[in-house]
Amino acid sequence: MIKTMSSDIVSILENSKELDRVRKEQEEILSEINKLHKKLQNTPEVVEKPGDTSLARLKALYTQAKDLSENEASISNLLINQIDTLLPTGPQGQTRRRIGKEGNEQKRKRVKTESDISRLTTSMRNQLEVWASLKGEQVAARVTPRNADKDEWFVVKVIHFDKESKEFEVLDEEPGDDEEGSGQRQYKLPMVNIIPFPKSNDLSSAPDFAPGKHVLAVYPGTTALYKATVVQGPRRRKTEDYVLEFDDDEEDGSLPQRTVPFHKVVPLPEGHRQ
Numbered sequence: 001m002i003k004t005m006s007s008d009i010v011s012i013l014e015n016s017k018e019l020d021r022v023r024k025e026q027e028e029i030l031s032e033i034n035k036l037h038k039k040l041q042n043t044p045e046v047v048e049k050p051g052d053t054s055l056a057r058l059k060a061l062y063t064q065a066k067d068l069s070e071n072e073a074s075i076s077n078l079l080i081n082q083i084d085t086l087l088p089t090g091p092q093g094q095t096r097r098r099i100g101k102e103g104n105e106q107k108r109k110r111v112k113t114e115s116d117i118s119r120l121t122t123s124m125r126n127q128l129e130v131w132a133s134l135k136g137e138q139v140a141a142r143v144t145p146r147n148a149d150k151d152e153w154f155v156v157k158v159i160h161f162d163k164e165s166k167e168f169e170v171l172d173e174e175p176g177d178d179e180e181g182s183g184q185r186q187y188k189l190p191m192v193n194i195i196p197f198p199k200s201n202d203l204s205s206a207p208d209f210a211p212g213k214h215v216l217a218v219y220p221g222t223t224a225l226y227k228a229t230v231v232q233g234p235r236r237r238k239t240e241d242y243v244l245e246f247d248d249d250e251e252d253g254s255l256p257q258r259t260v261p262f263h264k265v266v267p268l269p270e271g272h273r274q
Contacts, residue, residue: 019075026068033061035270134158140195140225140266141170143187150273153225166191174223200263217244218264227274234262
């Protein structure tokens with residue numbers, strides 16, 4: 001009996017841990033939704049611009065929030081059922097044993113709840129596999145915290161992705177001359193701080209950013225990413241390079257146009273500070 005109880009308690013603790021992870025993801029998604037809401041409230045006309053993806057991104061965020069909410073409810077129901085079966089009843093404090101029709105109904109509810117969790121978390125598991133497959137790849141990473149005065153993005157190499165904590169371990173292979181100390185630097189970063197680059201051998205894997213679109217791109221000759229405006233895309237030029245104008249890159253009173261490979265250009269994150 002003690003062994004059975006111990007196993008049940010372990011299962012409850014594991015599900016509680018999963019519930020905490022789901023709620024943490026919910027907080028991150030809601031934060032992104034609030035940022036996008038603020039943007040649309042301040043500049044609602046942006047959705048009418050060619051190539052703007054604000055509404056599509058908002059829909060995707062709401063879909064994620066809905067899935068997470070349903071997942072939270074399913075796990076909570078499972079925990080209630082698990083705890084309910086362990087609650088003592090009667091004057092002698094004996095563990096409740098459900099028999100007959102009532103017991104079968106309780107078992108069916110538990111099986112259904114576990115099935116719901118499996119279904120709802122399939123897409124999340126698939127996404128985690130995608131993140132894990134980035135090991136050894138170069139990605140764009142924000143190495144500064146959310147409350148920093150400005151966002152700093154570098155090209156880093158993925159060393160490891162922890163599916164439990166949902167954190168990346170990355171390596172900055174070429175830190176700048178102004179970095180403290182010397183040698184390569186490692187960071188542990190959440191998923192929201194990582195943007196995968198398009199596949200370098202597949203132009204079709206890259207977003208088609210229209211002229212005038214703001215993007216985040218690797219500045220030529222460096223491993224740092226900065227905000228830039230698209231002048232011309234590779235598909236129209238029939239090359240593999242974007243022509244960009246980087247913010248704060250003024251020379252002789254004008255912004256020079258610089259070419260950047262398509263696989264070093266990613267969408268500009270919401271609320272980017274430079």
